[in-house]
Amino acid sequence: MDIKQRILASSCATRWFLFGLVLIGILSLISSEWLVPSIASADEQSGRYLSIWARLATTTGLVVFEVAMTTFLLAVAYLLLTPRDDRSGDVSVIEGSDVGRSLHEHLRTTESYWFKGRSARWVRDVVFPILSNRASTDQIRINLFMALPDPSNVKLMKEYADYRESIAYKGSKDTWTQEIVTTHILAAIVSAYHNASKSNFLNVCIGLSDWFPAYRVDITDGSAVMTVEDKNAPAMRYTRTSSFYSTFRADVEHTIEMGTKLPKPVSSFRNRELDATFVNEILAHAGLSGTLNGAVNEESILKKINNSGQLYG
Structure with a gap:
């Protein structure tokens, strides 16, 4: 059974899979549209501006956070969509x-x-x-x-x-x-x-x-x-x-x-x-x-x- 058939075969797995995709999108929006501008705005209001290295470190940290969360959610989706025997080598x-x-x-x-x-x-x-x-x-x-x-x-x-x-x-x-x-x-x-x-x-x-x-x-x-x-x-x-x-x-x-x-x-x-x-x-x-x-x-x-x-x- 291929991945499409597995998704269609399980309504529960489908809901979890779609929920994961939505959550990934929300996290991406939060980090790219809200968190980074907020940091920049706070720096401007305080009269302090982060150096290019500090900004690079901040951006890198956020990217790592996104990748980690994405990996976690994809792993959850994999566990939900893959039969247990296939995962464990039974x-x-x-x-x-x-x-x-x-x-x-x-x-x-x-x-x-x-x-x-x-x-x-x-x-x-x-x-x-x-x-x-x-x-x-x-x-x-x-x-x-x-x-x-x-x-x-x-x-x-x-x-x-x-x-x-x-x-x-x-x-x-x-x-x-x-x-x-x-x-x-x-x-x-x-x-x-x-x-x-x-x-x-x-x-x-x-x-x-x-x-x-x-x-x-x-x-x-x-x-x-x-x-x-x-x-x-x-x-x-x-x-x-x-x-x-x-x-x-x-x-x-x-x-x-x-x-x-x-x-x-x-x-x-x-x-x-x-x-x-x-x-x-x-x-x-x-x-x-x-x-x-x-x-x-x-x-x-x-x-x-x-x-x-x-x-x-």
């Missing part, structure tokens, strides 16, 4: 090369993490290990919420794979098939259970839905970052004070509640080594054993988990 664009740093920003301090997306590779490779280590080392309660597409929905996995192939960005070396996207999502689920098994202080809540979103959102206690598939593309960042932040959080939680919630990890998972047997047990516990077939198997899932990539610069 919403910002992140360059593609800086997305990784922004996503890392609050991982060392956040006590909650929300994710809504598709394959969850970033969460699997970066977020899980950091949060699991912090929970174990610092013994602080950390909650992680994930909303993912349901890997047992064959039709959905095929649609997701076709979508990923259709939007492949320039330079991408990834190939997307139904089996590959299914394996990625299962790897994220297995990794979540495995990392939760390392600490009593890491709580994981996963919900599976019968659709996939067109964007990803990673949310910490400090900000929400919305990204798209192209790792070189810019992202949107919303700080905690932004109205969008609470909306994104509510959306993730609502998606989890409306989908199929996976059961919590059981005590028998505690501190287990991640191998093919454990993968099988996790998927059976989550009710996802039926997703395993020829190309989607325990070994392919372990390979995805162990071979993490650099998703962001």
Whole structure:
């Protein structure tokens, strides 16, 4: 919305803006038409005449006063006419090369993490290990919420794979098939259970839905970052004070509640080594054993988990 639209959109802001303009005009008249002549008249009546330097100093002081008042009133008008989010930087664009740093920003301090997306590779490779280590080392309660597409929905996995192939960005070396996207999502689920098994202080809540979103959102206690598939593309960042932040959080939680919630990890998972047997047990516990077939198997899932990539610069 440009400045003209903002003025027209707010009658209150319009009144304040017009009041500021009128006040500036009045101050200008007072200083130029009344104050300076009054000083000169007083000097003439008293028989004293200010030197050229004194007059220059007086005039300069009045000009400074006018500039200060004008600046103040324009600042007030700016605050009134500009949305709060625009002024405080609550919403910002992140360059593609800086997305990784922004996503890392609050991982060392956040006590909650929300994710809504598709394959969850970033969460699997970066977020899980950091949060699991912090929970174990610092013994602080950390909650992680994930909303993912349901890997047992064959039709959905095929649609997701076709979508990923259709939007492949320039330079991408990834190939997307139904089996590959299914394996990625299962790897994220297995990794979540495995990392939760390392600490009593890491709580994981996963919900599976019968659709996939067109964007990803990673949310910490400090900000929400919305990204798209192209790792070189810019992202949107919303700080905690932004109205969008609470909306994104509510959306993730609502998606989890409306989908199929996976059961919590059981005590028998505690501190287990991640191998093919454990993968099988996790998927059976989550009710996802039926997703395993020829190309989607325990070994392919372990390979995805162990071979993490650099998703962001």
